[in-house]
Amino acid sequence: MELKEIKEGSLVGIETTEGAYRGILMPRSELADKGHLVIKLDNGYNIGIEKSKITQIELIEKKREKEEIELKKAVSDPGKVNVSILATGGTIASKVDYVTGGVHSAFSADELISAVPELQGIANISGKQVFNKFSENVNPGDWVKIARAVYDEVKNGACGVVVTHGTDTMGYTSAALSFMLKTPAPVILTGAQRSSDRGSSDAAMDLICAAQFAAKADFAGVFVVMHGEPSDSYCLIHPGTRVRKLHSSRRDAFKTVNDKPLGKADVNGNIEYLKDSNSYRFFIEKNKKDRLELDTKLEEKAALIKYFPGLNPEMISYLVNAGYKGIVLEGTGLGHVNENLFKSIKQAIDSGVTVAMTSQTIFGRVNMRVYATGRNLLNAGVIPCEDMLPETALVKLMWVLGHTNKAEKAREMMLTNYAGEITKRTTVE
């Protein structure tokens, strides 16, 4: 068959002098010159093939035209619990655009639900679109929108809420919901690392596992449920304040930091808890409706500054002059920064800015009493954030400063464990 007879977007088999390939024929774009064509393999990767080496091209399946997804009308089953799916965008709602080779948002909440018929077997599912954004564009104000939407769903009888969300900033949003919501129903964020029209997509499995846990969890709180390991065996259940995307592309990119994940959930609804029930003391007991609370007050003038050799003290002064109320430092090791920053940090604190310390090691705990550097920073009034993730500390500081402008109260709140974000030391040091 001739290449020109095959429509872009079709599934093709190509034999070359160097081997055979099978994939979707991509449009000529900036990625390929005239001497190459590009196909998208089943694993989601694009490869370029030299035209001069092609010996045969076979059309396996014509380009599928946009399918109209028929929205299935959910039938309420009184024997099942109600689970709401709130869609906010991200890769889970995306598909590959075969014109640009890129990925864009395509599915609404209803379309997502219809595309995954397994959901209807798990619970009475209803869906709402909160907004449709890739998560790098999610702002602190969007956390408030999501928190309000979750609150409404729980108030209206949802026994569990699944929030579909882009993976890039899912950890920040899960931390924000953890502080903003006290909920008698489990709230589960999930998403996908690969879009749903890729063979290797994790979209359906993540969504099903999240819905299973939303329907069956023994306790409430805010969680992230995402692919647990390279194969499709289970998803991990991560606490909302301790979860971090630790790989740019792997499906099992999300890890619980400084603790074990809470458990595993699979598509069949098997839930395995990895921690004893004592560990869940910060998660409210399920189905105590009177415990539903929403508290979205937020001070957005807070910044996360990662320390690096050469960081100029003027960066701190700039933030103070620009009206920032809080700064989370991502220091080195046990919670250090260069001594040439001490003066500007002290000035920031003296002028009413709350400054908190975390570590760029990601894993481990700050301990600012071991070295003189740490003790000097403590004496200046820097708040040591224990084993809190830097990202969680930033979100928490925004939330704390939404509630107080008093330094002592802010310190007390930053060091209070509201949602499992801090594990206290067991020894005095």
Place this chain on the structure above:
Amino acid sequence: MELKEIKEGSLVGIETTEGAYRGILMPRSELADKGHLVIKLDNGYNIGIEKSKITQIELIEKKREKEEIELKKAVSDPGKVNVSILATGGTIASKVDYVTGGVHSAFSADELISAVPELQGIANISGKQVFNKFSENVNPGDWVKIARAVYDEVKNGACGVVVTHGTDTMGYTSAALSFMLKTPAPVILTGAQRSSDRGSSDAAMDLICAAQFAAKADFAGVFVVMHGEPSDSYCLIHPGTRVRKLHSSRRDAFKTVNDKPLGKADVNGNIEYLKDSNSYRFFIEKNKKDRLELDTKLEEKAALIKYFPGLNPEMISYLVNAGYKGIVLEGTGLGHVNENLFKSIKQAIDSGVTVAMTSQTIFGRVNMRVYATGRNLLNAGVIPCEDMLPETALVKLMWVLGHTNKAEKAREMMLTNYAGEITKRTTVE
């Protein structure tokens, strides 16, 4: 025995109604109120003990007075290679101060060598003090000092150089030396997570393994050698541009990111390579003296900005106005930031600032062609840093901008693999 008869700093055994403890009696300090005393356990941790619960105190060993370490005169053995140890400070040169309970620098290079007699069996060891700093205080200018000192040692006949360094910013310094030095001798950074007077100190083992590798390595380049796993079995050999401190306190805190470590070294001089020799193509063959080159040109006006939801575009404009020549963004996922930053990023690039993208996922690679966000940033001129660590990308950008102020040359250099910091994709995407 009465508590008041025991000198602070002495080793004591304490029996209480709740159990028995053994450790160094610490001075009363801000850590303990009048009702408590504090002892430092063998594992290095301090614990507070309620005085009212103490049933017996036993003096096990009186406070040791400052020991004068006798400097051993090294005897040159023509059958052994010459290894230089350059000391820059850090925990490896520290001990606990029993007055404050803190840790401070105590040992010079000569004292370090004398304190670890095993070193003399490995090579003809000589030592020099470059400076004495905790590594959070190491500035880009200090990288130049270390690079020059290493250059001098190799030029003067060292077959291997060990640089002792604080662990907090060791990864930044190892990246800097990787770009600044072409060396026919292996250059090994090492340090300690726990000071040498703690029972759990890793100082001696790390130093011995580093010296073993300095003496026996089959190839040259810049490496970090640190504890490999929780026990004392071996150290790992990390490439200088891919190593990161990934725990605040564990002895095995250092990990090679996006690759395997190069190998293992133990105190007995066994070297096990974990990668095949092809992987070492960026490390210069050992003992080709003519290959020694030093190139320390550095532009210090470069910043690392970690993206977070709420990051204000004015932060970018501030850096441009403050005269910064380069910005490394630590974006989300595949290399994204909020679309509300595009304009300020474009303006920065248009005004001559080099902007490069890395990922805060730490692991994985940026891929800015998958989503519109990434493509828009590429179109604006942002340089995608492949699988380079954000910290390495910052150091590299400082070094690149020390060599050119032309945008296209800077881009070309940032995307050139100089010292194993980039692994290219094998597929076109």
